[in-house]
Amino acid sequence: SISGRVLFLPGTIGSSSASAVLMELVHNGRAPAALVLHEPDAILLLGLIVAREMGWETPMAVRLERGRFDGFRHSRTVVHTNGAINLVQ
Secondary structure, three states: OOOOOEEEEOOOOOOOOHHHHHHHHHHOOOOOOEEEEOOOOHHHHHHHHHHHHOOOOOOEEEEOOHHHHHHHOOOOEEEOOOOOEEEOO
């Protein structure tokens, strides 16, 4: 389950349904705690924008260089409100 977890997405395919799926996860309280993307995905992030406009609590989305993703693999992480990503000891 991705619910409540920091979800690292080093790449996306750009499916037109991605925004609707993410919005449904937010609406049902099953969204990840944060999304970490290599580059912005306008379609995916549209789901967060619409959910926020509807007054729903949305996960944070932050950008991270692709080369840094492996440093977080199999680790517990937290994304702070300022966008900082840290390993949890």
